[in-house]
Amino acid sequence: MPVDHKAILEALQPLAGGLVAGECQTRRDGALIITAELLAADWVPQEDEWEGVFVRVISTTAGPLAVNAFRFGDYGTLPLKGGTGRVSVGTRPEDLQGEELAAAIEEYVALFR
Helix, strand or coil, X not given: CCCCHHHHHHHHCCCCCCEEECCEEEEEECCEEEEEEEEECCCCCCCCEEEEEEEEEEECCCEEXXXXXXXXXXXXXXXXXXXXXXXXXXXXXXXXXXXHHHHHHHHHHHCCC
16 A cells, blocks of 8 residues: 555645645745655665655746755654654554654755745
8 A cells, every 4th residue: 555645745744835736745935936755765675665855946037946855764753663764654644743844844945035
C-alpha cells in the first residue's frame, strides 16, 4: 500500500497556507513560488519511503533561486522507528508533527524575500 503523498503533505503543512496537489505542495509568496515534495531516501531500496521534504524557491522574474532538503529526523517530525526518521507505508498522518519543520522552512524562505 503506497503512502498517500497528499495526506502526508496536508498533515505536515511544510508550507503554511500552501495548496497540496498530487505529490507537491505549492505556495505563492509575493514574487516567489515555493514548492515542497517528499524527499526520497536515496540509500533506501523502497520507492515508498521518505526522509524529509525537498523545497524549491523560484522567483517569478529570475527563475530558480535555491533548493534545500529538510530531514524529518532533524525537526522532530515523527517518532523515530529503529533509529530512522522516515515516512513509509503505514505512517499515519495523525502521527506527524510538522511545526518545527514548517518553521525551519519559513525561516529559509524568508532569506529570499
